[in-house]
Amino acid sequence: MAEATTGPVRLRPIALPVEHGGWGFLGAPIVLGLWVAPSVAGIWLGLAALGAFLMRQPLKLALGDRQRGRRYPRTVWAERFVALYGAGALTALLIAWLTTAHPFWLPLLLAVPFAIVQLRYDLLKQSRSLLAEICGANALGALAPAIALCGGWRMTPAFLLWLLLALKATSAIIYVRARIRLARGVPAGRAPVYLTHAVALALVVGLAAIDLVPWLAGAVFGVLLLRAVLGLLPRSLATPTPIVGVQELGMSFLTVAGIAVGFQMGL
Template structure:
C-alpha cells in the first residue's frame, strides 16, 4: 500500500493577509486622514470598505489564479473563503456609508475606478510590481479620503485637496522607495530624476495650498522627503523593510500635518 505523504499545513497568514507591505500605508493613510478631518458614521463605513477591499485583493488573486489554471490546491478553498468574507465586509461598509452619507461620496470612487482597473489588469498578468500599477493603485486609494470628507458634508475643495495631498505623497514616495530598493540590490541609480519627481510633487501641493484646496502644513510635511533623500542617497543602501518603515512614518506625518492644517482652514 502506497504511503500518502503528510499534508503540510498552510499558514493562514499567507492567504489571509496582504503580502505587499507598502500597500498597508497607502490604504491606512486615506482612511485615517479622512476620519481625522471629517469623522462620521458614513466615513467609518467607508473606512471599513477600503480596508476590506485591500484585504480582499490578495486571496482573490490567489483564488482567480488557481481557477485560471484549472487547478485546485489546498489553498484554493481558503483563498475563496477569505475573499468572500472580506468582500462581504466591504459591501457592509459601503451600505453603511450609503445609509448615513450627507454628500455624494461615490463620485471620487467612480473617478478612481480606471486606476483600479489598471492595477487589476497588471495583477492578472503577474506584473503588479511594475511602476504603473503601483502608482495607479496608490493614487486610487487616495479617493477614499475624499469620499469620507464628502460623506460628512465637507467643502468639496478641501475634500478633493485631501486626494491631491495623498496622490503627491504616493508618487514621490514610490519613486524614492523603488530607487532605494534598487540600490539595495546593487543596481546603479540616478538620484536626479527622484529629486525632480519630489520637487514637482511639492510644487503641485504648493499650488493647491495657494488656491486653498489644502493646508500649507501638508506642503511642509511632504517637503521633508527632499532632505531625507539627499541624506540617504549619500549613505549606503538599507534593507527594503527599513525603507518601508521610513516611508510609513513620513506618510503619517503628512496625514497628521494635513489633518491639523485642515482643521485650521
C-alpha cells in the same frame, strides 16, 4: 478545471497581503479623511475599504489558479476569504450609505480604473511594476475625499486631499524603489526621484499660493524632498529595508498630520 493536491494549506499568505507597504497606503487616506471630517459613515467606509483591501490577495490567487486551469486546496480557501471579505466590505459600504446624508460615490467611481489596472497587473504576476504600485496607491487615496464628503466637506477641498495624497504616494513609490535598487547594487537613477519630489513640492506650493491648500502642506512636501535627498546618499543605503519601511510609515503620518492640521487651523 483540474484538481491538484498539495501539502497542508498555509492560510496566512492567502488571507493577508504579502506587500506590507500597502497598509500605509490604506491607512493614510482613512486617517486623513476621519481626522478632517469625522463621521459614523466615514468609519464604516473605512471598514469597507479594509475589507476590499484584504480581498485583493485571495482574489489574486483564486483568479490566477483559474487562469491556469488548476484547482488547489488553497484555491478553496482563497474563494472562502474572497466571499468573507467581500461580504464584509459590501455590508460596511451599505451601512455607510445608510448613515450619511452626503453622497460620497464620485471619488470611489473615479478610483475604479486605477483598481482595475492594478488587478490586471496582479493577474500578469507583475504586481511590483511601477505602474501597478502607483495605480494601487492612488486607488486607495480616493478614500480620503470619500470620507471627507461623508463628513460634509465640499467637493473641491475633498478632491484636493486626494491630489495631495497622490503626489505623496507617487513620489514615495519612486523614491523607495530607487533606494532599494541602489542598496542592492542595482543601477537606478536619482534624478527621477528628485524631479518627482520637486514637481510635487512646486504644485503644492502653487496651490497654497492661491489658497486652495494650507501652507503647512507645502512645508511637509519640503520635508519629503529633503528626506529623498538624504535617503539616497551613499551612507544612507546601508539602512535595512524593514527600517526604511518604518521610516516611510513615519513620513506618511507626518504628511497626514501636516495636511489635516493645516486644513483645520488654516495654516
